[in-house]
Each structure stands twice: as C-alpha cells, then as structure tokens.
Amino acid sequence: MSFQSAIRVAHDIYDHPAASPAASVPSLLRRRASYRIFTPISQVTRVPSLTRGHPSYLDSCNTYPELLNFKDPNYWNTYLARVQALLRRPYARWFLTMGGILWRLALQFSPPSLLNDALTGLSLDVTTWGIGEVNGQSWDDSVTAADIAMLIGVSGTGSCWLPHDVWNSSCQWKGFWSDTDEQWFQSHLGNLSSGNTEAGKTRKDWKHFFRPISAARSAARSSDVSIYGSEAFARELFGQLGFCTDVIPTWNLVSVDR
Structure with missing residues (x-):
C-alpha cells in the first residue's frame, strides 16, 4: 500500500474508530488507489483440482x-x-x-x-x-x-500506454484518479x-509528458506546494499522524492496532 492510500485509510479510521480498515477497500478501489490484502496461509483452503495439470x-x-x-x-x-x-x-x-x-x-x-x-x-x-x-x-x-x-x-x-512506474512518479498522479x-x-x-x-x-x-517529481522536490518540506498530493507529501503527513513511515503501511484486518 502506498502512503497516499494509507492516508485515506487513516482518515476513515479517524471518522469511524470502530470500523475495520477493510471498510476502506471499496473506496480505494473506486478511486484507483493502490492496496493489497494478504490472506494468512492457514486460512487458505486449497481445493483439489478435478483435472490433471494446471491451466x-x-x-x-x-x-x-x-x-x-x-x-x-x-x-x-x-x-x-x-x-x-x-x-x-x-x-x-x-x-x-x-x-x-x-x-x-x-x-x-x-x-x-x-x-x-x-x-x-x-x-x-x-x-x-x-x-x-x-x-x-x-x-x-x-x-x-x-x-x-x-x-x-x-x-x-x-x-x-505509459509504464506504471512513470505514472506513479509523475507530478500529475495524486494517489487517486x-x-x-x-x-x-x-x-x-x-x-x-x-x-x-x-x-x-x-x-x-512518456517522461516528458508526465514529468516526475525530482529527487530534490520529493525531499522538500511539506510547505512546498509543488509536492502536495505526492507520495513524499503523504509519507510526511502519515508520520505526523503518529504512524511509522520506515516500512510500507499495513493494517491487521483482525486487530486494528497500529
């Protein structure tokens, strides 16, 4: 999950403290924001194949x-x-x-x-x-x-179409469509x-038309409006909310402890 998506989950939790972070998934999906849901291997029920060989x-x-x-x-x-x-x-x-x-x-x-x-x-x-x-x-x-x-x-x-890494790092992309x-x-x-x-x-x-946020601007302080909405800005804001920014943001969908 990107920090841009994590900010939205944190906002939803603030508005609805009793809700699970999973409640944010439909909203992330509608907004074209990135996320992942990993399922514990112990909860994955393998269904034996009725045919020989895989597709x-x-x-x-x-x-x-x-x-x-x-x-x-x-x-x-x-x-x-x-x-x-x-x-x-x-x-x-x-x-x-x-x-x-x-x-x-x-x-x-x-x-x-x-x-x-x-x-x-x-x-x-x-x-x-x-x-x-x-x-x-x-x-x-x-x-x-x-x-x-x-x-x-x-x-x-x-x-x-432009490569997704070019899209994700461009000034145009603010974490939602x-x-x-x-x-x-x-x-x-x-x-x-x-x-x-x-x-x-x-x-x-593609990089000419979708200009990337330079390393210098990515490291800029949040007072620099040129990075508003960027992943760098979201990461800084996420830290100001009291969350750890050293690793990719994750939530346990069973336990909401952060």
Whole structure:
C-alpha cells in the first residue's frame, strides 16, 4: 500500500474508530488507489483440482509477448486481443489493486466480473493451483512483469500506454484518479483505437509528458506546494499522524492496532 492510500485509510479510521480498515477497500478501489490484502496461509483452503495439470496460461505468464509493431495499422486489434485474454485470467484481479494507470486499463478492457473478483479475495490460481505471492505467512495473487508489459502494450520502440512506474512518479498522479486523468485517458484511447501509428510513445517521451517529481522536490518540506498530493507529501503527513513511515503501511484486518 502506498502512503497516499494509507492516508485515506487513516482518515476513515479517524471518522469511524470502530470500523475495520477493510471498510476502506471499496473506496480505494473506486478511486484507483493502490492496496493489497494478504490472506494468512492457514486460512487458505486449497481445493483439489478435478483435472490433471494446471491451466496453460500459468506456464506462459512469465513469457513476454511478441512486440507490437506500431507501423502496422492493425496493431491496436492485436493489442486488444492480447489484453482481453490476459484479463480473463483469474489472477488478473490483482491489476485492480495496483491503482493508477494499470487499474484504469484493467477496468477498461476486463470482463464485468473482474471488479467483483477484486473485492472477493484470492483467485482460483491461488486456492486451486497454489500460484501467487507469499509474504511471510500470508498469500495473495500476483502479476508478472510480462503481464504488465502486455497490458501497457510494449512495442520495439515504446508502448501504447505509459509504464506504471512513470505514472506513479509523475507530478500529475495524486494517489487517486481525477477528472483530468480521465479526460487524458479517453483522448489517448481514441487516438490509439483510431489506428494512429504515431500514438505510441517511447519511455523518454512518456517522461516528458508526465514529468516526475525530482529527487530534490520529493525531499522538500511539506510547505512546498509543488509536492502536495505526492507520495513524499503523504509519507510526511502519515508520520505526523503518529504512524511509522520506515516500512510500507499495513493494517491487521483482525486487530486494528497500529
């Protein structure tokens, strides 16, 4: 969970002291904010598979897709087919917990069931096949770098959509999806879907349009309005509220002690 998301959970707890931090999850999901929920391994009921062998997509999830060719006017149809197949995989629910641009892409191209899957917990890929991320004694779904590359549409020269690390570190991203973000998304979606072979951009170009908060500004004091809404600002504010900022913010959904 980012400090931007943690501030929202802390605010909800302040407003509703008796509520569990889990009550904040639907709000985080609606706002495209990042979060994760790990389930204790002891609470994961493995369901024996009724068929032999696991799904083939679990064997290929670490395999990078063939690079898109932006010079081919049909590249957008190729991208759509790949992404829609990716988002039908049970573990793809995890994209919706990553927030930001990956959340928006998953919402745009996924089947309607994915949103509910993000709220209901571990997918069959964990409970049936034991494929996921283990964190200590807890378990969650996960996606691979190859999955993310497929979702943003990587080509030989760039990508259809900006890399999520560029998005997360940009001055534009304030930890939740804004009307301005949506206007940009719809405009770029229209540009891509028209078959415009110039719509994709290199990483350098993406960083030009979505300028990162520099290291100097990230270290600035909270009085510097240029970092308002940034992860650095949220971390400082989180510490002022009395929470530890040395590690990633976490809450025990059974015990609310901080």
